[in-house]
Amino acid sequence: MLAAERRDHLLGLLAREGKVVAKDVAAELGISEDSVRRDLRDLAAEGLCQRVYGGALPASPAVVDxxxxxxxxxxxxxxxxxxxxxxxxxxxxxxxxxxxxxxxxxxxxxxxxxxxxxxxxxxxxxxxxxxxxxxxxxxxxxxxxxxxxxxxxxxxxxxxxxxxxxxxxxxxxxxxxxxxxxxxxxxxxxxxxxxxxxxxxxxxxxxxxxxxxxxxxxxxxxxxxxxxxxxxxxxxxxxxxxxxxxxxxxxx
CATH class of the missing domain: 3.40.50.1360 (Rossmann fold)
Structure with a gap:
């Protein structure tokens, strides 16, 4: 799966499930947890998720000025x-x-x-x-x-x-x-x-x-x-x- 496809998959999980569990996504996609965590870091840098231990949660839109x-x-x-x-x-x-x-x-x-x-x-x-x-x-x-x-x-x-x-x-x-x-x-x-x-x-x-x-x-x-x-x-x-x-x- 391409990086862009993984990104869309993670955003979809956040929208549907309200959270991402890195180990579960890694097992589902057949990739390493490091790859999932790296994708989550990139999404967090864009303000699209809030990283937590083991995965990520939807980021609040209320952190703007x-x-x-x-x-x-x-x-x-x-x-x-x-x-x-x-x-x-x-x-x-x-x-x-x-x-x-x-x-x-x-x-x-x-x-x-x-x-x-x-x-x-x-x-x-x-x-x-x-x-x-x-x-x-x-x-x-x-x-x-x-x-x-x-x-x-x-x-x-x-x-x-x-x-x-x-x-x-x-x-x-x-x-x-x-x-x-x-x-x-x-x-x-x-x-x-x-x-x-x-x-x-x-x-x-x-x-x-x-x-x-x-x-x-x-x-x-x-x-x-x-x-x-x-x-x-x-x-x-x-x-x-x-x-x-x-x-x-x-x-x-």
Whole structure:
């Protein structure tokens, strides 16, 4: 089989099965595992898969820069945001992550809702200036421009001194095996720090993130209350998540 044919075969497997197991592909095609791994390295370099131990998973499309992500699945993000905003009760305290879906949550909060919002995103803070009854706390640190959020040691330390009823986190990948992932190690650490300070944590995941993975795990499934998504309930990945005991909150 030519290299181009192997490439198409691997991409087809990712689309149909949601993963590639190198040893299985090698046995199926009668080639070495080294050849499969080399093909996967090439695909990963093009952003077409996320390499993991033993093979690869579909790469998240949400690892592009902040401006590009604002144009990615805007309808899905609005649906997720509306469902997420409904979880915050009057007088409650919310830790709101950064990113484009979290920004949609900020816009979805009722303007007259009395609440407290803690965020490490200057973009979220600016959006909430229009909510007169929302108390606003901005956590500082080094600004990670890709997601317009504060990260690093100073931001993590600041997060350790707050607490909330609810935490809404964005991730770039939601996968039954890889878990909840993002593309930056410090951002993943910040998400863990924020989630640890809330009674309940829910993941904001528009449908394009379901079944995909990025490089760094943010949280294990045991640390979240559920996933808010507009993905089709019949999506096989949704079924796999529910089989793991993950609560799925449908946004539609």
């Amino acid at each position: 902040y401006t590009a992500r604002q144009r990615l699945a805007p309808d899905g993000k609005r649906k997720v945001a509306a469902a997420a905003a409904a979880l915050l009760r009057p007088g409650g305290t919310l830790i709101l992550d950064g990113g484009t879906t979290a920004l949609a949550v900020a816009h979805a909060l009722p303007p007259d809702l009395a609440c407290t919002v803690i965020t490490h995103s200057p973009t979220i803070a600016v959006a909430l200036l229009e909510h007169p009854r929302a108390e606003l706390f901005l956590l500082g640190g080094r600004i990670f421009k890709h997601s317009a959020v504060a990260c690093g040691a100073a931001a993590v330390e600041a997060a350790q001194n707050v607490s909330a009823d609810l935490c809404l986190l964005g991730v770039t990948g939601v996968h039954p095996e890889a878990g909840l992932t993002t593309a930056d190690a410090e951002e993943a650490a910040m998400k863990r720090a924020l989630a640890a300070r809330a009674a309940d944590t829910y993941i904001l995941a528009s449908s394009e993130k379901i079944g995909t993975a990025s490089q760094f795990r943010a949280l294990p499934w045991a640390k979240v209350g559920g996933v808010i998504t507009d993905a089709d309930p019949r999506d096989p990945v949704i079924g796999q998540l529910e089989a793991l005991g993950v609560e799925i909150l449908a946004a539609g």
